[in-house]
Amino acid sequence: xxxxxxxxxxxxxxxxxxxxxxxxxxxxxxxxxxxxxxxxxxxxxxxxxxxxxxxxxxxxxxxxxxxxxxxxxxxxxxxxxxxxxxxxxxxxxxxxxxxxxxxxxxxxxxxxxxxxxxxxxxxxxxxxxxxxxxxxxxxxxxxxxxxxxxxxxxxxxxxxxxxxxxxxxxxxxxxxxxxxxxxxxxxxxxxxxxxxxxxxxxxxxxxxxxxxxxxxxxxxxxxxxxxxxxxxxxxxxxxxxxxxxxxxxxxxxxxxxxxxxxxxxxxxxxxxxxxxxxxxxxxxxxxxxxxxxxxxxxxxxxxxxxxxxxxxxxxxxxxxxxxxxxxxxxxxxxx
Numbered sequence: 001x002x003x004x005x006x007x008x009x010x011x012x013x014x015x016x017x018x019x020x021x022x023x024x025x026x027x028x029x030x031x032x033x034x035x036x037x038x039x040x041x042x043x044x045x046x047x048x049x050x051x052x053x054x055x056x057x058x059x060x061x062x063x064x065x066x067x068x069x070x071x072x073x074x075x076x077x078x079x080x081x082x083x084x085x086x087x088x089x090x091x092x093x094x095x096x097x098x099x100x101x102x103x104x105x106x107x108x109x110x111x112x113x114x115x116x117x118x119x120x121x122x123x124x125x126x127x128x129x130x131x132x133x134x135x136x137x138x139x140x141x142x143x144x145x146x147x148x149x150x151x152x153x154x155x156x157x158x159x160x161x162x163x164x165x166x167x168x169x170x171x172x173x174x175x176x177x178x179x180x181x182x183x184x185x186x187x188x189x190x191x192x193x194x195x196x197x198x199x200x201x202x203x204x205x206x207x208x209x210x211x212x213x214x215x216x217x218x219x220x221x222x223x224x225x226x227x228x229x230x231x232x233x234x235x236x237x238x239x240x241x242x243x244x245x246x247x248x249x250x251x252x253x254x255x256x257x258x259x260x261x262x263x264x265x266x267x268x269x270x271x272x273x274x275x276x277x278x279x280x281x282x283x284x285x286x287x288x289x290x291x292x293x294x295x296x297x298x299x300x301x302x303x304x305x306x307x308x309x310x311x312x313x314x315x316x317x318x319x320x321x322x323x324x325x326x327x328x329x330x331x332x333x334x335x
Contacts, residue, residue, distance in 0.1 A: 020096040023065035024052025025077060025103040026142050029124065035150050037130050037143065038111070040072060041121035047135035050142060052098055060319065061099045062200035069103065072119045074112030077103040078202040080157050081149065081305045081315040084141040100142050102155060154314040157305040159201040160254060161262040162273055166190035166299040168213040179211040187217070190299030190322040195220040197321060201303060203227060203262040209235040214264045235265040244272045251276035255306060270295035277304050281313040288316045
């Protein structure tokens with residue numbers, strides 16, 4: 001399933017069909033072995049729906065989804081797999097597009113409603129009850145997807161993020177050691193943007209090439225989110241050139257550990273890193289992982305969702321940072 005993902009204000013919709021961009025999540029948990037989802041009640045509309053809301057200017061869809069769930073329910077979530085988007089008419093000239101993710105809530109997760117004028121009730125209900133309670137027929141698309149993912153073992157996942165370092169000083173004209181090539185201004189903007197975007201999946205650790213441009217790409221994230229940053233020579237261009245198999249083993253080891261992690265490396269190394277992911281992909285998912293050079297654009301993020309049960313990559317999505325699309329084109333999300 002291919003869909004588009006943009007940040008608010010990144011392109012102009014035709015005047016005849018103004019688009020309102022929003023994001024949300026289907027929060028779920030297992031209660032006594034039964035799948036439950038969280039529905040919210042909005043007094044303004046007297047409806048039962050999923051937590052969601054409009055994007056702030058310049059905000060990424062994933063970041064908005066996390067923020068809206070927190071504002072409406074008090075839950076701090078990490079995003080899981082993508083769910084079907086919703087698109088519906090607000091008026092003759094306006095369409096609303098809502099992108100959704102699944103989000104597992106721990107057993108001790110407590111809902112706290114602080115904006116009662118917006119959300120005055122929230123209930124954990126089983127799938128059959130949710131099907132009956134949801135006001136909008138279209139919201140059942142996300143409900144059905146969650147139920148199907150749960151049945152197939154693809155709902156309970158953890159994320160492995162792969163990042164290509166941001167825009168760096170060109171190789172041509174750089175008169176010093178390649179390992180010391182720094183990010184240029186556009187790359188620093190991408191690094192700052194990544195510090196916001198990546199928190200939507202809450203990586204617990206960061207592994208980076210020790211080369212300067214990679215470290216500069218992930219340092220803002222490590223500092224603002226308090227995430228441990230470790231450098232690995234196997235992720236550098238020289239280390240990969242010396243022993244590509246060691247690079248692949250590093251990725252495989254992270255998959256075996258099963259903890260949310262972010263890996264930052266270089267274009268010449270991406271083929272091996274992404275190839276290792278493809279080797280652990282479920283049927284039909286491997287071909288969604290880029291296999292052609294340059295694999296990812298500078299500063300781009302690939303999120304691989306890995307099943308806690310099977311250890312297989314069950315979904316993939318991609319996001320760009322900082323540099324906005326041109327000519328109305330939008331970066332693709334896959335999965």
